[in-house]
Amino acid sequence: MTNVAPYSRTTSLNCYDVPNGVDVRGRYDDEFAKILTKDALQFVSELQREFRSHIKYALECRKEAQRKYNAGCLPGFDPATRCIREGEWVCASVPPAVADRRVEITGPVERKMIINALNSGAKVFMADFEDSLSLTWEKLMRGQVNLKDAVDGTITFYDQARNRLYKLNHPHTAKLFVRPRGWHLPEAHILVDGEPATGCLVDFGLYFYHNHATFRRTRGAGYGPFFYLPKMEHAREARIWNSVFERAETMAGLGSGSIRATVLIETLPAVFQMDEILYELRDHSIGLNCGRWDYIFSYVKTFQAHPDRLLPDRVQVGMTQHFMRSYSDLLIHTCHRRGVHAMGGMAAQIPIRDDQVANEAALELVRKDKLREVRAGHDGTWAAHPGLISVIMEVFTNYMGATPNQIETMKREDAAIVTEEDLLQRPSGVRTMEGLRLNTRVGIQYLAAWLTGTGSVPLYNLMEDAATAEISRVQNWQWLKYGVVLDGDGLGVKVSLDLFARVVEEEMAKIEKEVGEEKFKHGKYKEACKIFNRQCTAPTLDEFLTLDAYNHIVIHHPNGSPRL
Numbered sequence: 001m002t003n004v005a006p007y008s009r010t011t012s013l014n015c016y017d018v019p020n021g022v023d024v025r026g027r028y029d030d031e032f033a034k035i036l037t038k039d040a041l042q043f044v045s046e047l048q049r050e051f052r053s054h055i056k057y058a059l060e061c062r063k064e065a066q067r068k069y070n071a072g073c074l075p076g077f078d079p080a081t082r083c084i085r086e087g088e089w090v091c092a093s094v095p096p097a098v099a100d101r102r103v104e105i106t107g108p109v110e111r112k113m114i115i116n117a118l119n120s121g122a123k124v125f126m127a128d129f130e131d132s133l134s135l136t137w138e139k140l141m142r143g144q145v146n147l148k149d150a151v152d153g154t155i156t157f158y159d160q161a162r163n164r165l166y167k168l169n170h171p172h173t174a175k176l177f178v179r180p181r182g183w184h185l186p187e188a189h190i191l192v193d194g195e196p197a198t199g200c201l202v203d204f205g206l207y208f209y210h211n212h213a214t215f216r217r218t219r220g221a222g223y224g225p226f227f228y229l230p231k232m233e234h235a236r237e238a239r240i241w242n243s244v245f246e247r248a249e250t251m252a253g254l255g256s257g258s259i260r261a262t263v264l265i266e267t268l269p270a271v272f273q274m275d276e277i278l279y280e281l282r283d284h285s286i287g288l289n290c291g292r293w294d295y296i297f298s299y300v301k302t303f304q305a306h307p308d309r310l311l312p313d314r315v316q317v318g319m320t321q322h323f324m325r326s327y328s329d330l331l332i333h334t335c336h337r338r339g340v341h342a343m344g345g346m347a348a349q350i351p352i353r354d355d356q357v358a359n360e361a362a363l364e365l366v367r368k369d370k371l372r373e374v375r376a377g378h379d380g381t382w383a384a385h386p387g388l389i390s391v392i393m394e395v396f397t398n399y400m401g402a403t404p405n406q407i408e409t410m411k412r413e414d415a416a417i418v419t420e421e422d423l424l425q426r427p428s429g430v431r432t433m434e435g436l437r438l439n440t441r442v443g444i445q446y447l448a449a450w451l452t453g454t455g456s457v458p459l460y461n462l463m464e465d466a467a468t469a470e471i472s473r474v475q476n477w478q479w480l481k482y483g484v485v486l487d488g489d490g491l492g493v494k495v496s497l498d499l500f501a502r503v504v505e506e507e508m509a510k511i512e513k514e515v516g517e518e519k520f521k522h523g524k525y526k527e528a529c530k531i532f533n534r535q536c537t538a539p540t541l542d543e544f545l546t547l548d549a550y551n552h553i554v555i556h557h558p559n560g561s562p563r564l
């Protein structure tokens, strides 16, 4: 579904100045026009034209691999690339500006949050166009404006209600990394030769075009810009990114290896490709990261047709499960062998303001998780909230001291023997009715927020974003598909369409009670419920929650195109 904004007296007649073959159908805004310049759009369209067939092929290969998993195959190491895994090679040396990444804060590209994150005391801020952003035209373009102001060092935000002006604490700001969308997401408001552009090429292209020079001069000490690359499944996808980087460096007249990126290992197929991914990006790499939430989602998705590999309740799938620990250990071993950072992941706990005891318990869980990571050899980790930075910093600094990272000191040779069986081992735990109910409440509330422009939310004292909500969705789908018996709570109830319909109705009532009648009436809960319900009960599993939801937030403006 694409929404077309009607002409009205308030519709601006301004439009973007576009190069040949490019059509911008998003709302016109004078601020956005400073980003969507003809030259910047020309660069994005060149990337699109050069790489679109490679991207389509890579996405087709993902589907082909999934067909094999659905037919009973298991993912594993590729015998054809054994020489890369066994060969002695290292990635380009770490840029001094980002040698120390012990605490990284993440967050959507919202103006106030960017300032807060850059001022938070974290070493790095990952500005996110992915899991934590609702992909509306307004948020995406406003995000580009915000990032440009941040790189220029001029970003400010005035909070009227508090009469507070936010600005950067120069020079003590975090180093900026940007995470573009995954390959699968289109940008429906920008057409190149009549086709929606690839979302990540828009995010990367616009950001790189406007910021590379200032970034390298003022923030990267001659390197950069820096990126995080999400949701890849195979080294061929890393090869495309490497070529995109080379193309961008040539356009900007930069030396090869200026741009650096950390790849999130957050799909099950990618864990068997870590050496290969680093190899493809060896001149542009700055490590790998354990994207644990998407990884869990991917485990369910990969094994969607394997009823013998069902996960227990979401809350029980932590990093101490054997398959999760093996993934983290092998990632550390691989990164350190290749001379780059092995980054840890996100603990979902956030500060709980109104309950001191619960807050201390949440902080303790974060401490424990981070201690496990630093002891295992991770060089740094993620924080979801500024209130967690000091706690996490203390854990990492107590252990690492002033040494910027553990690349040379924690080789983890013992993890060289992690096997396919270790990485696929069935998780232990139980499935419960409460697990089904919580998945449903979280999934619907997250989608309702996403549809109204918010991509990360606090729910039941945890951070929820697209990755965590995906787990709720695919788990419900799989339990329904296989009529799982929920026996962890002694009830022994079988999940059926009838039961699920009742659960959805009851959980919607609970949500209404929790958020209040007014918010429920004016929010998008019913629309979210419809989307979530359809996805959980679909005969075939949808690839991504946000692909379907995206269709509900696309708004084409007629002044962008006479063809509409």
Ligand SMILES: CC(=O)SCCNC(=O)CCNC(=O)[C@H](O)C(C)(C)COP(=O)(O)OP(=O)(O)OC[C@H]1O[C@@H](n2cnc3c(N)ncnc32)[C@H](O)[C@@H]1OP(=O)(O)O
Residues within 6 Å of the ligand: 105, 106, 107, 108, 112, 113, 114, 116, 117, 128, 131, 132, 293, 294, 346, 350, 383, 384, 385, 386, 456, 457, 458, 462, 463, 464, 465, 467, 468
């Ligand atoms: C699976 C993954 O991909 S993880 C990575 C993607 N996910 C994320 O990045 C999630 C980032 N975190 C967040 O979005 C938020 O912390 C939430 C939604 C979880 C909680 O948000 P809130 O409930 O609004 O937080 P809260 O009200 O406690 O915020 C207090 C202050 O901290 C700021 N803040 C909270 N989180 C962040 C953040 N990640 N970055 C910067 N500032 C932040 C708020 O803006 C607020 O600032 P103010 O006091 O100046 O107004």
Ligand SMILES: O=CC(=O)O
Residues within 6 Å of the ligand: 131, 264, 266, 290, 291, 292, 293, 294, 295, 345, 346, 467
């Ligand atoms: O992007 C991070 C994740 O855990 O997913």
Ligand SMILES: [Mg+2]
Residues within 6 Å of the ligand: 131, 230, 264, 266, 291, 293, 294, 467
């Ligand atoms: Mg993720």
